[in-house]
Amino acid sequence: MQTQPSFFTESCARSSGVRRGSVMVEFAMVSFVLYLLFVVLLDLGRATLASQTIQNATDLLANELARAPLPASMTFDEAMEDEWVNSVIYDPRALVLEIGPGETQQSIDERFARLPVVNQMLRPLMVRDVLSSGVELIRYPGALVERSGELSVVVPQIVSRDWGPDFVGGHEEIVFRQVMEEIHDPVNEPEGHFAITSGSDLAGFVNLRCNYPYQAAAMTAYPGDSGVFGPENAAQADDSSVTVAPGGELPPGYTLAGDGLGANANPNGGEYGLGFHYLGTDSQGVPRKVRPYRKLIHMQAAARREIVVPE
Numbered sequence: 001m002q003t004q005p006s007f008f009t010e011s012c013a014r015s016s017g018v019r020r021g022s023v024m025v026e027f028a029m030v031s032f033v034l035y036l037l038f039v040v041l042l043d044l045g046r047a048t049l050a051s052q053t054i055q056n057a058t059d060l061l062a063n064e065l066a067r068a069p070l071p072a073s074m075t076f077d078e079a080m081e082d083e084w085v086n087s088v089i090y091d092p093r094a095l096v097l098e099i100g101p102g103e104t105q106q107s108i109d110e111r112f113a114r115l116p117v118v119n120q121m122l123r124p125l126m127v128r129d130v131l132s133s134g135v136e137l138i139r140y141p142g143a144l145v146e147r148s149g150e151l152s153v154v155v156p157q158i159v160s161r162d163w164g165p166d167f168v169g170g171h172e173e174i175v176f177r178q179v180m181e182e183i184h185d186p187v188n189e190p191e192g193h194f195a196i197t198s199g200s201d202l203a204g205f206v207n208l209r210c211n212y213p214y215q216a217a218a219m220t221a222y223p224g225d226s227g228v229f230g231p232e233n234a235a236q237a238d239d240s241s242v243t244v245a246p247g248g249e250l251p252p253g254y255t256l257a258g259d260g261l262g263a264n265a266n267p268n269g270g271e272y273g274l275g276f277h278y279l280g281t282d283s284q285g286v287p288r289k290v291r292p293y294r295k296l297i298h299m300q301a302a303a304r305r306e307i308v309v310p311e
Contacts, residue, residue, distance in 0.1 A: 175248025231280025
């Protein structure tokens with residue numbers, strides 16, 4: 001005997017289908033919010049780690065330089081070139097380590113253990129990079145530079161960006177800054193006040209700043225306070241349109257050594273270390289290369305020099 005489905009059975013079936021559809025919609029809405037929270041927590045966590053790390057490294061460098069047996073008339077820039085300082089306290093050339101083929105993690109750890117103490121403290125912020133030549137590096141984020149055949153890193157700071165009438169940033173103006181730099185008035189104190197004989201009111205003070213180019217791995221740069229978002233309004237990644245502001249050139253003797261924008265997204269890649277990732281496509285269906293969200297994080301420390309040696 002065959003029975004016909006009752007009204008109650010048909011109603012339950014329809015209700016079950018509605019519930020399944022509503023659950024999918026709710027899940028889509030909640031998952032989007034959870035994704036945003038995950039992205040924010042991930043990048044804010046990196047920024048917090050970076051802030052704490054460079055503050056500790058800056059404090060250590062200031063204290064170690066204050067107790068270093070250096071001549072009274074030595075300037076901060078001269079101290080950064082001093083052979084003893086470079087071997088014990090801090091060496092700008094140790095901001096880049098070339099990884100040999102087949103090198104093990106143990107050998108890399110041993111190399112880091114032989115670095116100056118401040119360079120060891122900066123290790124959590126260093127990133128892996130592969131040049132177009134196939135050379136693999138572990139380096140501090142920023143612009144890869146070369147001097148006398150040795151690699152180092154300087155930090156690019158974006159001072160202006162031309163967003164254009166459609167809020168599309170295709171031109172960036174930057175200045176280069178050292179990872180560790182002295183804080184002083186370049187006009188009235190061109191040589192700083194590290195030297196006890198400088199004649200400055202702060203003569204004999206170690207007053208320095210550590211710069212770190214924080215660049216998000218999952219967020220994109222947009223014009224501030226514009227309320228305009230979307231792939232077409234993001235900051236375009238175009239190294240060929242980058243210019244250097246007067247007075248913000250590379251330190252003497254340095255030249256850029258990084259690669260241009262390749263095919264692999266890298267938040268710290270490119271000739272200037274400004275990075276890029278992909279977001280949407282243009283009218284021709286070509287993926288858009290855009291800049292990651294970035295902020296220049298810097299921490300400061302000061303200490304009075306305690307030890308000097310005869311000239």
